[in-house]
Amino acid sequence: MGTRSLICVWYKGRFVIAQYTQFDGYPEGQGADILRFISVKGNIERLKAGLEHVKAISDQELNEIHRKVDEGLRARQNAGVTTSPMNMMMMTGGSGMDSLYPSLSRLAGAGILEIAAQASADKPVPVSLDLEFANDSLFCEWAYCIDLDTAVFEVFGGGSLKANSGSKRFEDVGGANDPVPTLIRSFSLDNLPENPDAFIELLGDVYDSGDEPQEEEEERGLAKTVDGDAAQDDTVINPAG
Known part of the structure; x- marks a missing residue:
C-alpha cells in the first residue's frame, strides 16, 4: 500500500x-x-x-547523484541494454537509485537501519x-x-x-x-x-x-x-x- x-x-x-x-x-x-x-x-x-x-548529504549532492544515475541508465540503454529507466521502475517499483544507492531510495523503509548499521570507514553511507x-x-x-x-x-x-x-x-x-x-x-x-x-x-x-x-x-x-x-x-x- x-x-x-x-x-x-x-x-x-x-x-x-x-x-x-x-x-x-x-x-x-x-x-x-x-x-x-x-x-x-x-x-x-x-x-x-x-x-x-x-553522512547527511546536501540537496545539491543528492541532485548530482540522481544525475549520475540517470546518465548511467541512459548509457546502458544506448549500449543496447534493454532495461530502460521506465522498465526498471515498473519491475522494482523504484529506480536505479534502489540498487546503486539504497540508502537514498524511497523504498528503503526500515531497511535503512540495517544499511546504516553496516556503514564503515571504508563504506560510508549517504543519507x-x-x-x-x-x-x-x-x-x-x-x-x-x-x-x-x-x-x-x-x-x-x-x-x-x-x-x-x-x-x-x-x-x-x-x-x-x-x-x-x-x-x-x-x-x-x-x-x-x-x-x-x-x-x-x-x-x-x-x-x-x-x-x-x-x-x-x-x-x-x-x-x-x-x-x-x-x-x-x-x-x-x-x-x-
Missing part, C-alpha cells in the same frame, strides 16, 4: 536519519519492521557504530534528511523515531499543531505554525513489545488497522489533542504493564 511515513533516528542531540518511505508506512508494515530490527540483541550498538560513518516531510500533514501518515540518547522508540500518527502534538520531537522542524506528527506511544528500548502483534495491541484504540489516522485528522482540522499518557512529553509506555 502507498502509505507514506518518515523513519527517524535521533543520536547525539540531532536527527541523523530522517528517511522518507513510500510504502507500507502503517505500524504492521514499517513499524513492525523497525521493531524487529531494534529487538535483535546487539543491533542498537551496531547502529550506533555505523552512524559514525553515515538524505527529509525532515520537511514531517510538516506534510496530508501525506505524512505515520512517523517513527528511535532516540538513541534516551533509549526510546516513538510512534507518531497524523499531523497536528506543534502545541498539540504531545511531543517536542519535531518542534524545530518547519515554522511555528507548521503541523508535525502527533505522538501516539513511546516504548523503552530496554522493554520493547515481544512481537508485532503485541506492538499493535499496545497502540490501543488510537490505532485501528482498518482506519487510517489521516481521516480523523481531516475531521478535526489540525487542532488534535492527545489524551491520557500519550499527551505527556517523554512518556514511556511499559509493555509489561
Whole structure:
C-alpha cells in the first residue's frame, strides 16, 4: 500500500536519519519492521557504530547523484541494454537509485537501519534528511523515531499543531505554525513489545488497522489533542504493564 511515513533516528542531540518511505508506512508494515530490527540483541550498538560513518548529504549532492544515475541508465540503454529507466521502475517499483544507492531510495523503509548499521570507514553511507516531510500533514501518515540518547522508540500518527502534538520531537522542524506528527506511544528500548502483534495491541484504540489516522485528522482540522499518557512529553509506555 502507498502509505507514506518518515523513519527517524535521533543520536547525539540531532536527527541523523530522517528517511522518507513510500510504502507500507502503517505500524504492521514499517513499524513492525523497525521493531524487529531494534529487538535483535546487539543491533542498537551496531547502529550506533555505523552512524559514525553515515553522512547527511546536501540537496545539491543528492541532485548530482540522481544525475549520475540517470546518465548511467541512459548509457546502458544506448549500449543496447534493454532495461530502460521506465522498465526498471515498473519491475522494482523504484529506480536505479534502489540498487546503486539504497540508502537514498524511497523504498528503503526500515531497511535503512540495517544499511546504516553496516556503514564503515571504508563504506560510508549517504543519507538524505527529509525532515520537511514531517510538516506534510496530508501525506505524512505515520512517523517513527528511535532516540538513541534516551533509549526510546516513538510512534507518531497524523499531523497536528506543534502545541498539540504531545511531543517536542519535531518542534524545530518547519515554522511555528507548521503541523508535525502527533505522538501516539513511546516504548523503552530496554522493554520493547515481544512481537508485532503485541506492538499493535499496545497502540490501543488510537490505532485501528482498518482506519487510517489521516481521516480523523481531516475531521478535526489540525487542532488534535492527545489524551491520557500519550499527551505527556517523554512518556514511556511499559509493555509489561
